[in-house]
Each structure stands twice: as structure tokens, then as C-alpha cells.
Amino acid sequence: MRISAVLFDVDGVLLDSAGAHREVWDAWSAARGLDPEKVWELTFGRRPEDTVRDVAAHLDPATERRALDCLLAEEMGGIQPVEGAVGLLNSLSGTPWAIVTSGTRDLVAARFAATGLPLPAVQVYADDVPHAKPAPDCFALAASRLGIPASECLVVEDAPAGIQAAVAAGCVAVGLTTTHTEDALGQARMCVSSLADVRSLLTAYGSGADGS
Incomplete structure (x- = not known):
């Protein structure tokens, strides 16, 4: 992988x-x-x-x-970063990344600003594609904009519809069990319980993430 x-x-x-x-x-x-x-x-x-x-x-x-x-x-x-989000995003220096969301551009931008999370250069919103999750369009578009094959993109998702979309796009889907059980995210390549686990995966599979 x-x-x-x-x-x-x-x-x-x-x-x-x-x-x-x-x-x-x-x-x-x-x-x-x-x-x-x-x-x-x-x-x-x-x-x-x-x-x-x-x-x-x-x-x-x-x-x-x-x-x-x-x-x-x-x-x-009432909205805060998920535990480990700031550290994970800050560790991605040199690693291309994007957000792929069913939310709207203005609302997501406001939330990121309010919580101190950085926005990446590539952002895909529901209105950017003809068919939203669970269709694969959003993840395929993000991979295309990054110029990286979908098969080399790790998708981090917490919802079954998102996992389904990532798998259909040919990405490596990782289920984060913040809102759903591992069973509900059964289509994922693997499931993890925290963003710290995601960071460990990226370090292990040579993404270029800072392991410090």
C-alpha cells in the first residue's frame, strides 16, 4: 500500500x-x-x-x-476540532492533502477559521460534483486536482456513505470510529479509533508525514 x-x-x-x-x-x-x-x-x-x-x-x-x-x-x-486534528494536519508538511465534504464552502471555511484549523489548497464541496457521497465523484475530483492516482490516496471517513464513495473511487479507505461502529464502516480497508492512529499509518506507509 x-x-x-x-x-x-x-x-x-x-x-x-x-x-x-x-x-x-x-x-x-x-x-x-x-x-x-x-x-x-x-x-x-x-x-x-x-x-x-x-x-x-x-x-x-x-x-x-x-x-x-x-x-x-x-x-x-459548539464545534471543536477532533482530538489530534491540529497535530495531524501540522505533521503533513510535504504531503498533499485535501478536504472532501458534503458541507458548503462558506460554512466550512468559517468553522475552520473559528477552530484554528488550516484549509488546504484543494477543497471539494458537495456543490462541486454532480453526484455527492456515496457516489465516488468527490474523491475522484480531489485526487485529480492533487494530480495523484486515487489508488495512492488515503481517505479518512467516519460515515458509511463516505466509505462507500471512497472505495468506489478506488481510494484506500480508513474508517474513523468517531460516529459509527467498525461494523457500520465494514467496507473500509481498516478502521481506527483516533487521528493519532491515522498519523501512525501515514508514517508507516511512507506518506512523508512528519513522525515527530
Whole structure:
């Protein structure tokens, strides 16, 4: 296994945002007479508008996406970096990396600024591809923009839809068990419990990550 670049999901991987997202989706679901539990299960790794289509076909996905983005923007203070995120990203000097997220550019940029995380040169958002996760388009685009074969890109994902997308793109998928169990991330090449484990993997497989 040769690793030449790293592609990170954002929520649940670099940002600990599950609590804030749960509050937003619960409030949104309750206001529309939907079952919050059923809705929440369909949010991970997916564009909000795709979740809306599945749970409330009578609503306009674009309108609901804007409403959800406004609610999410209000939860900025409840979001922190996942433990080890700062150290891992700082260790990647010389290693190409990108973020690949179902979030929006403005919201992600604001969250990274608020939490002190650096943004990479290559950023792929849901609106950049015709088909979002679990389709492979987003990871294929990130690999293309980095100029590195997908087979040499390590993808770090916490959601089944993201793992499915990474595998379909031909990347090396690693499941981070921050929001889902190892069983739920069964399509991954391997699962780890922390970003420290990801850093060890990168050091072991010659990515160029600083092992200090």
C-alpha cells in the first residue's frame, strides 16, 4: 500500500460537530412533524438536500438546505476540532492533502477559521460534483486536482456513505470510529479509533508525514 496523499472528510473527522448537527436536525425535524431519529440516521456523510429528499419529498430541498445552513451557522460555538486534528494536519508538511465534504464552502471555511484549523489548497464541496457521497465523484475530483492516482490516496471517513464513495473511487479507505461502529464502516480497508492512529499509518506507509 503506497500512500501519496490524504483526503479528509470534515464533520466527524476533523471537526467534532455531531452534537451541534444533532440539535439542528432535531429542531428541523420537529418543526416539520418528522421523526428525529429516522432523519438523523440519514444525515451522515450526505448533502442535507439529499436527506430532505429522502425524508420529506413534499418539501423543496433547496429551500430546506438554506434553512438548515442558517441553523448550522448559529451553532458555531459548539464545534471543536477532533482530538489530534491540529497535530495531524501540522505533521503533513510535504504531503498533499485535501478536504472532501458534503458541507458548503462558506460554512466550512468559517468553522475552520473559528477552530484554528488550516484549509488546504484543494477543497471539494458537495456543490462541486454532480453526484455527492456515496457516489465516488468527490474523491475522484480531489485526487485529480492533487494530480495523484486515487489508488495512492488515503481517505479518512467516519460515515458509511463516505466509505462507500471512497472505495468506489478506488481510494484506500480508513474508517474513523468517531460516529459509527467498525461494523457500520465494514467496507473500509481498516478502521481506527483516533487521528493519532491515522498519523501512525501515514508514517508507516511512507506518506512523508512528519513522525515527530
